[in-house]
Amino acid sequence: MIDLDWSEDISYTLSNAELIPDAMGVYKILRQATGKNLYRVYVGQGNFRERCLAHLRPDEPNTCLRERLRNYDCLFRYALVFRQADRDEIEEELINQGTECNQTAS
Helix, strand or coil: CCCCCCCCCEECCHHHHHHCCCCEEEEEEEEECCCCCEEEEEEEEEEHHHHHHHHHCCCCCCHHHHHHHHHCCEEEEEEECCCHHHHHHHHHHHHHCCCCCCCCCC
16 A cells, blocks of 8 residues: 555544645544544545535434544544545555445445
């Protein structure tokens, strides 16, 4: 996999959306658990700010993700990736490593 330069963790709240750049790449949403453990909730790609805001809407179609964002302290972490083919590859690999809410085709 391509070596990624991940951002600092940003608390996933509507008021923090302005801290997320209007740029393209891959992102992951992490859930804070007891202690310092982080669980990968969701992986995606696209425009970071647009995707961040879309996931926070009450009509988010992914029920699992919507409930995690509502019930847990979550973090947003992103990496700039310019080529679509690279974003596709990275997203697929991260999903294959396991997430709580990405839906995969059977």
